[in-house]
Amino acid sequence: MTRTGSDVGVPELEPEVFDRAIVAVALTAGSDHRLVYYNDAFRALFGPRTKGAPCAEVFTEPNAARFVSMLDQVYRDRTARQVVTPRTTEGTFPGAPGRRHFMYSCSPVVSRYGPGVLAVAVDTTAQVDAAEAAERLLEQRQQALQRYEALMAAVTQIVWLMTPDGRITELVGGFEEFTGRPWRPVIDEAWLEGVHPHDRARLVRTWQEAAEGTPSMFVCTFRMRTTSGQYRHVQSRAVPVVREGEVVEWIGATADVEDQWRNRLRERLLARVATVSGADNVPDAFAAVAAAVVPDLTDACAVFLLPPPGMTGRNTPLTAVRVASTARTGLPPMPPITNRPYTVGAIAQQVIESRRTELVVFPAGDPPEGALSEMSRRWLRAARATSLTIVPIVIDSSVVAFACAAGCADSPPPGRADLALLGEILHEVREPLRQAIELQRTRHTALTLQRALLTATPRVPGAELAAHYQPASRTAEIGGDWYDALLLPDGSVTLTIGDIAGHDLDAATAMSQLRSMLRVIAYDRSRPQSPAESLAQLDRVADGLGIAPLVTMVHAGLAPGPDGRWHAAWSNAGHPPPLLLRPGAAPRFLDEEGPDLPLCVAPAMPRTTRHHELRTGDVLLLYTDGMIEVPGTDIGEGMSALAALAEECRAAGLGLTELCARLLASVDDRRDDAAVIGFRPL
Structure with missing residues (x-):
């Protein structure tokens, strides 16, 4: 049966509770008022009636239409009504008690038959027959009836x-x-x-x-x-x-209603922490956890990340970095999130060692000295905290972080059920947190490897050289882009920019191998090769060794010539084209004939070397697609924006190093890592 909106949450009436009631009780169901129940008192007063039939067919007495009309009104607007003026029944059925007087009321109820109306009739014959006594008895029974009806809508405890x-x-x-x-x-x-x-x-x-x-x-x-x-x-x-x-x-x-309330709270909190699975990094994951439990379960929550196992010396104080925090409205703001490590207090140290939750209760605004970090104590004093719960976050048998939940102002300490629920919520997010932490560690390793290989550019006589690399702003996008510059004994220089498919530690490892091999090929002048020949040789080796699934790159050789000019020769393996900036001319992408295929696709295909003369003041820029790919825009728009900004920086007289830095800083939401290397004849 479907409940109406006003009946949702109202306890279902069990009509059998009225079986032995001294008042006559009948129950109808549905808009047609089917008679589904009446008790013995009702039968004695009104005689047997047909169950299951609409009341308009069951009650055929001359004045019954007014009763059916009241049923319609009560069922429609869900408002109780009563008739306090005595009504009369002639008692024509066998065994009837004769002429009787009664009053009745109709109240909206919900039973197992669905929404309906509860009709309660009280025999008032004695009141009508005995005037003064009847008046008193009528009032008492009226009050009892009103109370009885009111209790129908209340949870009885x-x-x-x-x-x-x-x-x-x-x-x-x-x-x-x-x-x-x-x-x-x-x-x-x-x-x-x-x-x-x-x-x-x-x-x-x-x-x-x-x-x-x-x-x-x-x-x-x-x-x-x-x-x-x-x-x-x-x-x-x-x-x-x-x-x-x-x-x-x-x-x-x-x-x-504690059990019902806690079950609803648990469902709500688990739904909130489900967002952790979509977090891109560790701070976002922990921030989702902290936001989930405030303010329903605690007044404030902060999460501290511990260093990886083995990173702290035996005699070195244990430190932690606060990666997320939030507080309910009305409390002092939490200190800004920084990468600054804090020495772990004695209580947190105990929690980490025992892997057991600790609850500390103290006078308002007076946390214990020496047991907590000074940063934590300052905020707890300002918030007039009264309790602090420290919960270890255990992943793969190791405590990787701990959460601090504070009760503030006049909040009483959390009870056992609160502590159990807090622990359950933190337990539920272990798997996504594990993934986020592993991803962060992988990213850190890839960055370390990448930065170790992206060495400083050499000093080139007669030219200016600069390069910059920027990792992605998203955790999952890291490891594929690189640049390289190599000064050869004859005074020429090679420039390389590349991007390997994949954004992980494998991509960073493959990058290091390709970079090293191309350096050897370019440096070996016993058999001078054009840029196309160098890339073709690298392509054959990379494909044969299975180093990477797909690689794009531009490899250029620049040789000094007369009058300060430099001859540029390059080969493009599926990479964005070089950008040329020339005083007095519009920026130009050197892509007249389009690039060759990327590496590791068709090693037997021939490659092309292209040429261009660079004059003093020209700027040649090689870059990766992270500089021109912006979510929601066409790559052509990204190339045009890059060219316009580069020319603006050149015209403003910026040095090559600052120009490259400005180009990298121009992308706000960097979904991919990016690199740029520039060359300018002096």
């Missing part, structure tokens, strides 16, 4: 009645057993002391909103301190009882 002036009475006890505090006859600030500090203002505000103006149902979920000192979530529901337009009392119930 601690049931209470409150007068407009705040005096309350327990109808179904349990408050003192649950909280360890005596029941107070008046709700006051002392009663609110048992409510979690972060929930008090919201609880009071919700109550005021329900009581002001036209009173409405009060519903609020908040935390109450139990006899154990821990907090549990409870939900209070209350409805006003109105007589003659005035609220005469409130009747409500308070239930323990």
